[in-house]
Amino acid sequence: MDVSLLLDGLNDKQREAVAAPLGNYLVLAGAGSGKTRVLVHRIAWLMAIEQASPYSIMSVTFTNKAAAEMRGRINELMQGSLSGMWNGTFHGLCHRMLRAHYLDAKLPEDFNILDSDDQMRLLRRLIKAQNLDEKQWPARQAAWYINGKKDEGLRPQHIETFSDPVEQTWLRLYTAYQDACDRAGLVDFAELLLRSYELLKHSKHIREHYQARFKHILVDEFQDTNNIQYAWLRLMAGPQCNVMIVGDDDQSIYGWRGAKVENIQRFLNDFKDAKSIFLEQNYRSTGNILKAANGLIANNNERMGKNLWTEGSEGELISIYSAFNELDEARFVVGKIKEWQDQGGALNETAMLYRSNAQSRVLEEALIQAGMPYRIYGGMRFFERQEIKDTLAYMRLIANRHDDASFERVVNTPARGLGDRTLDTIRMAARDRGATMWQACVALLEEQALAGRAANSLRRFIELVNALEDDTRDMLLYQQTDEVIRNSGLRAMYEQEKGEKAQARVENLEELVTATRQFEVPEEAVEMSPLSAFLSHAALEAGEGQADDFEDAVQLMTMHSAKGLEFPVVFMVGVEEGMFPSSRTTEEVGRLEEERRLCYVGMTRAMQKLYISHAEMRRLYGKDNFHKPSRFIREIPQEHIEEVRMKAKVSRPASSGRFSQSVVSENFNQTGYTLGQRVMHPKFGEGTIINFEGSGAQSRVQVAFNGEGIKWLVTQYAKLQPM
Numbered sequence: 001m002d003v004s005l006l007l008d009g010l011n012d013k014q015r016e017a018v019a020a021p022l023g024n025y026l027v028l029a030g031a032g033s034g035k036t037r038v039l040v041h042r043i044a045w046l047m048a049i050e051q052a053s054p055y056s057i058m059s060v061t062f063t064n065k066a067a068a069e070m071r072g073r074i075n076e077l078m079q080g081s082l083s084g085m086w087n088g089t090f091h092g093l094c095h096r097m098l099r100a101h102y103l104d105a106k107l108p109e110d111f112n113i114l115d116s117d118d119q120m121r122l123l124r125r126l127i128k129a130q131n132l133d134e135k136q137w138p139a140r141q142a143a144w145y146i147n148g149k150k151d152e153g154l155r156p157q158h159i160e161t162f163s164d165p166v167e168q169t170w171l172r173l174y175t176a177y178q179d180a181c182d183r184a185g186l187v188d189f190a191e192l193l194l195r196s197y198e199l200l201k202h203s204k205h206i207r208e209h210y211q212a213r214f215k216h217i218l219v220d221e222f223q224d225t226n227n228i229q230y231a232w233l234r235l236m237a238g239p240q241c242n243v244m245i246v247g248d249d250d251q252s253i254y255g256w257r258g259a260k261v262e263n264i265q266r267f268l269n270d271f272k273d274a275k276s277i278f279l280e281q282n283y284r285s286t287g288n289i290l291k292a293a294n295g296l297i298a299n300n301n302e303r304m305g306k307n308l309w310t311e312g313s314e315g316e317l318i319s320i321y322s323a324f325n326e327l328d329e330a331r332f333v334v335g336k337i338k339e340w341q342d343q344g345g346a347l348n349e350t351a352m353l354y355r356s357n358a359q360s361r362v363l364e365e366a367l368i369q370a371g372m373p374y375r376i377y378g379g380m381r382f383f384e385r386q387e388i389k390d391t392l393a394y395m396r397l398i399a400n401r402h403d404d405a406s407f408e409r410v411v412n413t414p415a416r417g418l419g420d421r422t423l424d425t426i427r428m429a430a431r432d433r434g435a436t437m438w439q440a441c442v443a444l445l446e447e448q449a450l451a452g453r454a455a456n457s458l459r460r461f462i463e464l465v466n467a468l469e470d471d472t473r474d475m476l477l478y479q480q481t482d483e484v485i486r487n488s489g490l491r492a493m494y495e496q497e498k499g500e501k502a503q504a505r506v507e508n509l510e511e512l513v514t515a516t517r518q519f520e521v522p523e524e525a526v527e528m529s530p531l532s533a534f535l536s537h538a539a540l541e542a543g544e545g546q547a548d549d550f551e552d553a554v555q556l557m558t559m560h561s562a563k564g565l566e567f568p569v570v571f572m573v574g575v576e577e578g579m580f581p582s583s584r585t586t587e588e589v590g591r592l593e594e595e596r597r598l599c600y601v602g603m604t605r606a607m608q609k610l611y612i613s614h615a616e617m618r619r620l621y622g623k624d625n626f627h628k629p630s631r632f633i634r635e636i637p638q639e640h641i642e643e644v645r646m647k648a649k650v651s652r653p654a655s656s657g658r659f660s661q662s663v664v665s666e667n668f669n670q671t672g673y674t675l676g677q678r679v680m681h682p683k684f685g686e687g688t689i690i691n692f693e694g695s696g697a698q699s700r701v702q703v704a705f706n707g708e709g710i711k712w713l714v715t716q717y718a719k720l721q722p723m
């Protein structure tokens with residue numbers, strides 16, 4: 001392992017954090033200062049230098065995407081096996097723990113996860129069952145109450161209602177809900193955490209097992225941990241554990257979900273000898289973007305206070321666009337992306353950020369019209385759900401037998417006893433003959449090249465698809481859809497599955513019939529069969545095929561889900577009073593400050609160019625609303641912004657690179673030591689060179705000693721022995 005790789009591309013402060021002696025650390029720093037980078041390098045450092053086994057390391061990030069990215073980056077650095085390392089979100093890790101100890105957690109082995117849709121559906125049923133008026137006792141509010149209590153670690157028996165009848169009703173619902181979940185073996189998101197916490201708390205042997213196992217715990221985005229997550233972490237971290245947390249109080253945006261920025265302070269009090277490390281240099285954004293964001297966040301009073309600077313260029317001013325309405329805004333954004341593309345930029349370098357999910361539809365439509373692929377993060381749309389895709393796959397095969405993706409999807413769904421071996425044989429035959437899987441399959445059957453049982457199953461499948469087409473030829477699209485759902489066996493398959501999730505799937509299948517019934521063939525598709533027209537509509541809607549993970553696509557997401565990410569070009573849309581800050585938040589100082597932090601998060605995602613737009617009129621949820629530009633726009637120092645019109649030309653900054661400088665390469669070799677070299681000091685013992693400074697008689701090296709911490713030493717006097 002080349003240790004220099006671990007320290008390459010880090011500034012002095014970052015190196016200090018990466019190479020710090022074992023212990024507890026808080027890395028507190030603003031957006032884009034390399035916190036996540038430090039965390040990744042620290043993990044690699046622990047394995048390479050401290051000989052930590054991946055098995056002894058747990059790292060927690062905020063989203064699955066971030067977790068996957070982190071794994072990828074460590075892998076790149078280490079090129080070794082990470083197997084055994086726990087790396088995921090709080091929810092993901094708690095889930096893993098509950099699966100491993102389901103008996104101790106008093107869960108059935110096959111417990112199911114209840115997502116928020118399922119939760120809402122179950123609550124609605126319970127509210128009805130209790131004869132409560134849904135208007136007065138909305139499911140959404142019940143969910144909010146229950147999840148909030150769970151985030152505080154509270155079970156129904158812990159809650160004191162003080163005879164308040166409203167609270168008593170919510171509590172009754174909570175109790176009924178929990179009973180229903182327990183009976184059916186269902187676990188909601190908040191429950192994953194709470195139950196896992198209780199497991200650690202009440203089961204000494206499990207707690208001791210994990211405390212003995214995890215010697216290193218690292219947490220990204222720590223400012224957004226809530227009470228139960230914090231409590232869980234404290235139980236996971238035994239007395240021997242080394243914990244490094246990184247975070248930014250200015251990016252705390254989940255207060256509404258119970259996140260406690262005070263956890264940062266609590267960490268410093270609760271964890272032995274915890275030390276703070278501050279990073280202040282930003283590597284992500286241009287000077288204009290950074291100063292604008294700093295100027296905005298300075299309007300908040302509740303801050304730990306820090307300022308970011310960059311060595312990068314000032315870059316372009318931030319463009320503000322006043323749109324007439326939301327359609328005009330969408331057109332503007334798509335037009336700018338087009339310009340970016342024409343100048344050689346890639347689509348996935350651009351991101352559209354909005355305050356709430358409902359804002360995406362107009363943008364999506366503009367993108368579809370412009371023929372630009374896009375991808376939405378967070379939240380699954382109707383046409384992306386498993387049962388819908390299964391049905392559509394059958395419908396696609398009816399329309400086109402040569403659709404290999406659909407063939408693969410349903411050839412064994414519902415199960416027909418086809419094994420991987422048979423499928424491999426078909427795949428190979430298709431490849432060898434340059435045929436589609438359907439063709440290969442038919443040929444293999446004719447040649448009697450397959451074993452009896454597999455051949456029978458495949459023959460039945462072929463006949464099924466043929467029959468589905470023949471039997472439905474003269475039907476209307478929605479009848480055809482209904483027929484496919486029934487005769488393919490999909491409906492029966494999902495009906496047999498138990499629980500809320502399965503019920504939801506069956507409901508979705510019914511909704512699909514409704515969707516086909518409502519579907520109007522668009523003008524450009526009148527030549528097509530209704531089935532084909534609908535399938536392309538669904539494909540566009542689902543974004544399937546136009547935005548799988550590797551494809552170049554515009555990125556759409558809420559500002560919340562943009563946390564931790566970065567893009568060369570960012571569009572913040574709908575930056576209007578009432579939208580952002582949202583009207584619910586302007587009354588309370590605390591909530592307004594959280595909105596401002598969200599705006600800060602959005603702005604600091606941009607590396608090279610930031611556009612902010614607002615619309616004077618906006619139709620949302622079927623109503624026209626007039627909005628003033630957001631106060632956040634006014635709070636940005638004027639010298640960093642410019643108003644743009646539709647025609648204004650924006651050029652793509654020449655270099656797409658970072659604004660990085662490598663301290664390392666400049667100083668390389670002038671001290672006679674190499675970065676990452678292992679050395680022995682007569683007094684301090686073994687250590688690793690992590691930095692250089694100066695040359696000749698003045699040269700100094702920074703060494704991370706195994707026992708004595710990090711020290712700067714004058715090379716001339718240090719008497720370091722290479723090892």
Ligand code: ATP
Pocket residue numbers: 009010011014029030031032033034035036037038248251282283284563564565566604658659660661
């Ligand atoms: P956020 O607060 O948004 O999560 P962060 O503090 O985690 O940001 P990173 O995402 O780790 O910041 O880093 C921001 C960008 O700067 C990344 O592209 C990263 O690769 C780059 N970067 C970080 N440190 C350096 C460095 N020393 N030299 C060059 N580039 C760096």
Ligand code: MG
Pocket residue numbers: 035036037220564
């Ligand atoms: Mg980060």
